[in-house]
Amino acid sequence: MSQAEQVTATGSADGPEAPPRPRSLLWTPPRPRNPLWTLGLLRSELTTLLRRHRTFALLGVLAAVPVLIGIAVRIETGGGGGGAGGTDGGAGPAFLAQVTNNGLFLVFASLAATLPVFLPMAVGVVAGDAIAGEASSGTLRYLLVAPAGRTRLLLAKYASVLTFCLVATLVVAASALAVGALLFPVGEVTTISGTRISFGEGLVRAGLTAAVVALSLTGFAALGLFVSTLTGSGIGAMAATVGLLITVQILDSIPQLSGVHAYLFPHYWMSFADVLREPVHWDDLVKNFQLQGLYVAVFGSAAWARFTAKDITA
Structure with a gap:
């Protein structure tokens, strides 16, 4: 029997008595990606971010702001009470007066x-x-060697930035709460509307305010992530992102451009003051959330489109 006939009869050129091929020589379909890998990638990103000296420095500066404000108010008033009652003015002056x-x-x-x-x-x-x-730093190509994919890596990066938004806001709130309890009396809270609520409800309002502030930064975080995909220079991306922040805030302060103010991401940032009204005013808060969601959708999609087509070997 010829070799061709033997292959036809047995299905193998090795003959009917040939041993089975080693498993390493057989083709196997690729394994599905384990969703736990995404969690591991996110955990790695968060660990790297929160352990950086730069992150500690940024959080330290933020924690120092309430200390400086508290000491300044304490020195100015001599530690006495007698501040103004509830007002319906600007958020900053109304809060400082209290x-x-x-x-x-x-x-x-x-x-x-x-x-x-x-x-x-x-x-x-x-x-x-x-x-x-x-x-x-040259580590991007090594991150993409792992079976994570660019989309998962980008999502992990954005999730870590959002986590920093929340942590930074909570650091400011916690520092202010500690300094305020140390330097000034605490008790029932007089809202901006002039009504009084219990101290416990005031703490709940403070936590809700911190959450609103963190959510207010999500649109800007997506914008910064998009800028980060446009260049290979970390310093350049940080400078460009901060420059955009300053530019947009200047535009938001020009009365002649009032027609576009409602579309600028920082326009409704100070709406968090409505949390301390009785009852809570939701109109500007909802507009703020909608605007931030729009920026997340637009610039998140732009960051994905840019990053998935980015040449990481250049």
Whole structure:
């Protein structure tokens, strides 16, 4: 029997008595990606971010702001009470006027002081460095060698930036609460509307305010992540992100451009003050959440489109 006939009869050129081929020579379908790998990737990103000296420095600066505000108010008032009652004015002045009566208001005053500049600048540094920092250090290509995929890596990066938004906001709130309780009396809270609520409900409002502030930064975080995909320089991406922040805030302060103010991501940031009204005013809060969601959708999609087509070998 010829070799061709033997192959036809036995299905193998090795003959009917040939031993089975080793498993290493047989083709096997690729294994499905384990969802636990995504969790491991996210955990690795969070660990790396929260252990960096730069992150500790940013959080330290944010924690120092409530301390400086509390000491300044304490020195100015001589430690006495007698602040103004509930007002319906601007968020910052209304909260500062209440600090000497109730140290809990230092939480709201500190968030009002850090949200326009300090908090978004810290987020801009972290978001701008998310992808560009890996590219400039040469570690981006090694991250993509692992079976994570670019989409999963980008999502993990964005999730780590969002975690930093929450941690940074909570650091400001916790520092302000500790300093306020140490330097000023605490008790029932007089809302901006002039009504009084219990101290426990005031703590709940403070926590809700911190959550609103963190959510207010999600759109800017997506914008910073998109900028980070455009360049291989971490410093350049951070500078560009912070520059965009300053530019947009300047545009938001020009009355002649009032027609576009409602579309600028920081326009509704100070709406968190409505949490301390009785009842809570939700109109501007909802507009803020919708605007941030729009920025996340637009610039998140743009970051994905850019990153999935990015040449990481250049």
